[in-house]
Amino acid sequence: MATHAGGLTAAPPRTVRVERLVRGFGDRTVLHGLDLEIADGEFVALLGRSGSGKSTLLRALAGLDRDVAGSGTVLVPENSSVVFQDARLLPWQRVLPNVVLGLRGPDADARGRAALAEVGLAGRERAWPNELSGGEQQRVALARSLVTEPELLLADEPFGALDALTRIRMHGLLRELCARHRPAVLLVTHDVDEAIALADRVLLIDGGRIAVDQSIELPAPRSHRQPAFLGYRESLLEALGVQEAGR
Amino acid sequence: MSVLTPAKPETRPGMPEPARRRRRLGPGRPIPFGAAIGPLLLLALWTVGSATGWIDSRTLSAPWTVVTTAGDLIADGRLQDNLAVSARRAALGLVIGTVIGVVLAVVSGLSRWGEAVVDGPVQIKRGIPALALVPLLILWLGIGEQMKVTTITLGVLVPVYIHTHNGLRGIDSRYVELGESLRLRPSVFLRRIVLPGALPGFLLGMRFAVVAAWLALVVVEQINSTSGIGYMMDLAREYGQTDVIIVGLVLYGILGLLSDGAVRLVQRRALSWRRTLAD
Structure with a gap:
């Protein structure tokens, strides 16, 4: 990747670069040549159905998949850290x-x-x-x-085990901390609202590849009542194949 | 809305007590000085038996005879001297055995090759009682202190190894993953995750080990020995002094109880983070 010093067309510096990532367990291939880039300080949320390979991707970035078969390029900063679903x-x-x-x-x-x-x-x-x-x-x-x-924060459904009220409070805290420390973030979640509320960009993984790459442009503070929020929500839920009741 | 009033206990036909307390499933609150109750009961039985003549004094000396004999033995210095020699042997064997046991457990717990090399021999040793090894150790090391301490060391090593190894293998793999994700150096991983994680197992092993040390001591001191509590007892056997034998036995019992108590104390302090059925 060529970067032009001072040039307007220069690509922003990348914290994470993943190319043609393949990962499988036994006969089942979970990731089929997945590509992913995350810019410095960018907050990316990763959505996907269960079993779609969200966690497999995160573990590949964290270097915690030594025993998993696969190929591809994974470039991540040395200084990255992981938040697990259990506090551990x-x-x-x-x-x-x-x-x-x-x-x-x-x-x-x-x-x-x-x-x-x-x-x-x-x-x-x-x-x-x-x-x-x-x-x-x-x-x-x-x-x-x-x-x-860390330059990269990898979070694997960190709020999945918390109650709804605590979760909302944790969203505020995470947003605040990320604004102050500016790490690049990959947040794996199954909660569409959480993804839209927190992320600069929402990715949806399907069939072992990134199927949707949606930038979220919402003024802060983000709220469920913003019409644009609902728009993102609807399109992401549709991409996930979820029909909401009462529509 | 109505004002909330405390609910009256409801009585229905067929229910004997209206407000019966829920049955608790844990063992309940600890009894003060509970550990002393069993031994004291035994002591009371012995005293009553001797006083009523139900226990023949040639078979088992009365408690007060044992106390006076112990007094005499202390007065002429035999008890202290023999106890000092015995305690030194036990302590030396305990320390060496514990260190070797822990090192072997870590080597065998953290590497497959270590396990392949170490585990088999220790399991084989486990099946051989200390007494059976003594003849060989006498041929190798003579009948001096070296042989005695080695026998005790071998007896201590096995429980320390087995329980530490078991505790170590039982450490949740999620903590290993955490260590990897934090890129811990092996020394930090060992100190902060492996050893504390194996500590409950290790301390259980120590409880067996202190008793094993005293047991091995009995064996070595009654064979070709010229000092120590076991020797004192063996000599008393030749002169038919039941009371001296009992003093020795009581001493062994007290030492075993005290050392087990010491380990349990350490256990309670070191594992205060745990909440278990016993708390």
């Missing part, structure tokens, strides 16, 4: 050591405290993970992912 905190470590697990250096604890304060958990450094609510645990997981200042 070490139960035998208190909150702060969990946050700074991947950090090195003498200022690790100070950075960990700052990250906890950012997710609204200042003062809970010495709590045990199982003393926290599900939403709080997921916020600790977010702090752990962002404390390394």
